[in-house]
Amino acid sequence: MVIGLLRLEVMIPHAASLKEKRAAIRPMMAALAREFGASVAEVGRQDSHRHGVIAVCVVGDDGRHVNGVMSKAQDRAAGWTGEAMLATSRLELIEAGDATG
Secondary structure (H helix, E strand, C coil): CEEEEEEEEEECCCCCCHHHHHHHHHHHHHHHHHHHCCEEEEEECCCCCCEEEEEEEEEECCHHHHHHHHHHHHHHHHCCCCCCEEEEEEEEEEECCCCCC
16 A cells, blocks of 8 residues: 655645635645645645645555655646645655555
């Protein structure tokens, strides 16, 4: 099993409140989940109205496939044209042992 984990740090320079921040990152999160079949959540900097951390996760049995999906998700976030702008990203692939023991 391979777990792909993408950590996205985003900036929302014009947000004046947490409500505006969440309204700006929600479309990015929804698009990543919909387009890549990924689990997506805001996982950090929830109290900052101009910065956020989004995690994108995909699980599969083929490392090349998971890496390809995550790389495309990273590119999509980098090219995002909404109010949220990608500041940094980090992609990890985690090889997990067989859960059947």
